[in-house]
Amino acid sequence: xxxxxxxxxxxxxxxxxxxxxxxxxxxxxxxxxxxxxxxxxxxxxxxxxxxxxxxxxxxxxxxxxxxxxxxxxxxxxxxxxxxxxxxxxxxxxxxxxxxxxxxxxxxxxxxxxxxxxxxxxxxxxxxxxxxxxxxxxxxxxxxxxxxxxxxxxxxxxxxxxxxxxxxxxxxxxxxxxxxxxxxxxxxxxxxxxxxxxxxxxxxxxxxxxxxxxxxxxxxxxxxxxxxxxxxxxxxxxxxxxxxxxxxxxxxxxxxxxxxxxxxxxxxxxxxxxxxxxxxxxxxxxxxxxxxxxxxxxxxxxxxxxxxxxxxxxxxxxxxxxxxxxxxxxxxxxxxxxxxxxxxxxxxxxxxxxxxxxxxxxxxxxxxxxxxxxxxxxxxxxxxxxxxxxxxxxxxxxxxxxxxxxxxxxxxxxxxxxxxxxxxxxxxxxxxxxxxxxxxxxxxxxxxxxxxxxxxxxxxxxxxxxxxxxxxxxx
Amino acid sequence: xxxxxxxxxxxxxxxxxxxxxxxxxxxxxxxxxxxxxxxxxxxxxxxxxxxxxxxxxxxxxxxxxxxxxxxxxxxxxxxxxxxxxxxxxxxxxxxxxxxxxxxxxxxxxxxxxxxxxxxxxxxxxxxxxxxxxxxxxxxxxxxxxxxxxxxxxxxxxxxxxxxxxxxxxxxxxxxxxxxxxxxxxxxxxxxx
Numbered sequence: 326x327x328x329x330x331x332x333x334x335x336x337x338x339x340x341x342x343x344x345x346x347x348x349x350x351x352x353x354x355x356x357x358x359x360x361x362x363x364x365x366x367x368x369x370x371x372x373x374x375x376x377x378x379x380x381x382x383x384x385x386x387x388x389x390x391x392x393x394x395x396x397x398x399x400x401x402x403x404x405x406x407x408x409x410x411x412x413x414x415x416x417x418x419x420x421x422x423x424x425x426x427x428x429x430x431x432x433x434x435x436x437x438x439x440x441x442x443x444x445x446x447x448x449x450x451x452x453x454x455x456x457x458x459x460x461x462x463x464x465x466x467x468x469x470x471x472x473x474x475x476x477x478x479x480x481x482x483x484x485x486x487x488x489x490x491x492x493x494x495x496x497x498x499x500x501x502x503x504x505x506x507x508x509x510x511x512x513x514x515x516x517x518x519x520x521x522x523x524x525x526x527x528x529x530x531x532x533x534x535x536x537x538x539x540x541x542x543x544x545x546x547x548x549x550x551x552x553x554x555x556x557x558x559x560x561x562x563x564x565x566x567x568x569x570x571x572x573x574x575x576x577x578x579x580x581x582x583x584x585x586x587x588x589x590x591x592x593x594x595x596x597x598x599x600x601x602x603x604x605x606x607x608x609x610x611x612x613x614x615x616x617x618x619x620x621x622x623x624x625x626x627x628x629x630x631x632x633x634x635x636x637x638x639x640x641x642x643x644x645x646x647x648x649x650x651x652x653x654x655x656x657x658x659x660x661x662x663x664x665x666x667x668x669x670x671x672x673x674x675x676x677x678x679x680x681x682x683x684x685x686x687x688x689x690x691x692x693x694x695x696x697x698x699x700x701x702x703x704x705x706x707x708x709x710x711x712x713x714x715x716x717x718x719x720x721x722x723x724x725x726x727x728x729x730x731x732x733x734x735x736x737x738x739x740x741x742x743x744x745x746x747x748x749x750x751x752x753x754x755x756x757x758x759x760x761x762x763x764x765x766x767x768x769x770x771x772x773x774x775x776x777x778x779x780x781x782x783x784x785x786x787x788x789x790x791x792x793x794x795x796x797x798x799x
Numbered sequence: 800x801x802x803x804x805x806x807x808x809x810x811x812x813x814x815x816x817x818x819x820x821x822x823x824x825x826x827x828x829x830x831x832x833x834x835x836x837x838x839x840x841x842x843x844x845x846x847x848x849x850x851x852x853x854x855x856x857x858x859x860x861x862x863x864x865x866x867x868x869x870x871x872x873x874x875x876x877x878x879x880x881x882x883x884x885x886x887x888x889x890x891x892x893x894x895x896x897x898x899x900x901x902x903x904x905x906x907x908x909x910x911x912x913x914x915x916x917x918x919x920x921x922x923x924x925x926x927x928x929x930x931x932x933x934x935x936x937x938x939x940x941x942x943x944x945x946x947x948x949x950x951x952x953x954x955x956x957x958x959x960x961x962x963x964x965x966x967x968x969x970x971x972x973x974x975x976x977x978x979x980x981x982x983x984x985x986x987x988x989x990x991x
Binding site: 382390391395457 | 839843846849850887888889957958959960975977978980981
């Protein structure tokens with residue numbers, strides 16, 4: 326049954342229909358043959374009895390007047406029927422009176438058998454009492470061989486078998502045709518379901534037609550697909566809407582911060598220049614404490630100016646176009662290292678920069694990333710007498726990961742998340758200079774290159790910044 | 800009487816006898832204790848009534864018996880009386896009547912004319928003309944020639960008979976074809 330369960334539905338249907346038809350045919354043919362056999366036997370028995378009666382009536386006079394010759398002449402008429410084995414008339418006392426025996430056809434009962442008829446081995450026998458004027462005067466016995474009956478049965482069986490075989494073929498052929506009524510819609514439904522499952526094509530529809538359960542199934546399936554499609558469309562629409570809203574809000578925020586930063590510069594410049602003017606023009610009238618306070622005002626305005634510049638840079642990074650080309654990260658790193666050494670020639674810092682790290686990206690923006698990361702390392706190793714800064718690559722999940730490692734101040738991993746937020750710093754200004762924009766800028770640039778940045782570190786044991794490019798298309 | 804021609808007289812008696820001799824069953828029967836010729840005649844006389852049909856008017860009513868007459872002194876009469884006891888033919892009882900001479904003769908259904916009355920035969924037949932009596936006698940050929948209807952004969956010690964069908968038909972009697980088939984003359988002619 327396992328094999329049957331795994332058969333395609335069309336074959337199952339064909340098998341079922343054909344098996345049902347053949348079984349019904351078998352039963353019908355069996356009943357027909359059985360009825361025909363019984364009827365034939367009964368008919369033959371009746372015919373033989375009738376023949377015995379006719380022969381008996383024709384022989385009554387011969388028996389009455391003790392004329393066996395005449396009786397044998399009557400019996401001899403049986404010659405014309407090759408199926409008759411023999412016949413015998415018995416006198417009233419049971420002794421044989423006259424006989425007919427087909428050549429080579431067994432024997433005849435030596436004394437009168439009891440009235441009746443029946444099938445015995447290979448022959449049909451009938452014995453009838455001869456009556457004359459209502460009184461028994463003797464017995465007649467007739468035997469017939471069953472060859473003819475068996476030939477009739479053989480013919481019947483042959484014809485029945487032929488009909489059975491023919492009907493089975495017809496049933497198979499019809500089943501092959503009819504099963505499509507059911508398997509057709511199912512197969513089309515299956516194809517559609519596969520198309521949906523494999524290609525995610527929710528626009529596919531199963532063709533429909535009938536009004537039966539299959540039609541209902543197909544209709545329900547199509548309706549399901551329609552609802553999924555509708556919901557998908559609704560979801561997409563909402564995502565697009567939200568994205569648009571977010572982008573708009575983001576753009577507004579960016580432009581707001583840009584304009585704020587931009588507009589802040591002019592009054593700041595005034596504060597700085599007027600403070601300078603007071604320091605220069607009123608140096609005589611200011612006491613030492615006043616001059617010192619004004620100096621602080623100047624320094625603060627300079628720092629604020631730098632903050633504003635960084636803000637503007639950060640805003641620009643997001644807004645500017647991305648010009649993707651070949652970028653040699655190794656060269657960019659070496660240039661950045663040279664710049665850093667030139668700025669502070671006194672420091673003992675060893676740079677280890679891997680060669681041939683070529684990537685696709687905006688060379689200018691990636692230079693900023695490399696500068697910021699190396700600058701960061703340079704800055705946070707400044708408290709150590711000597712330092713080692715490494716720029717290299719490793720592989721993670723089969724994709725390249727770039728890193729900048731230093732052995733500087735490091736940080737507490739608990740605050741790792743804050744590192745990439747603009748203007749947030751883990752160290753005080755007194756410890757390390759900086760606005761806290763560098764890493765945030767690097768993160769934004771890398772995000773625009775479809776990459777990520779993350780870091781590992783430990784207080785006073787250095788930090789490692791990792792970044793990737795093109796994890797997903799920008 | 801003139802209507803009864805000589806056409807049905809068996810002419811080939813020797814051949815009929817030969818044929819009878821060729822019957823093995825008959826030989827088997829012959830080995831059995833043989834019934835006397837008179838007994839056989841009595842039984843035959845009784846059985847003739849079963850193969851001959853009389854017109855309905857010869858019977859007074861449906862219960863009227865079939866009468867079997869014996870003309871002349873013969874042992875057949877006594878044997879016949881014994882044979883008909885309890886017998887019926889077509890629902891009718893059978894009675895036997897003896898006639899010692901032509902004078903007392905009355906019409907019967909069957910009349911056996913014993914050899915002792917042989918010389919009266921023409922007168923008997925004349926008397927019975929139109930009476931629907933089946934006449935049975937001896938010496939078949941001569942009997943039937945003279946207008947008798949069934950004449951007994953002996954073939955190899957077997958009692959056989961000839962039938963003058965014309966005479967029977969003239970008397971309004973219908974003799975069954977089954978009985979006619981057994982008539983000696985007919986069989987002799989039918990034989991190859």
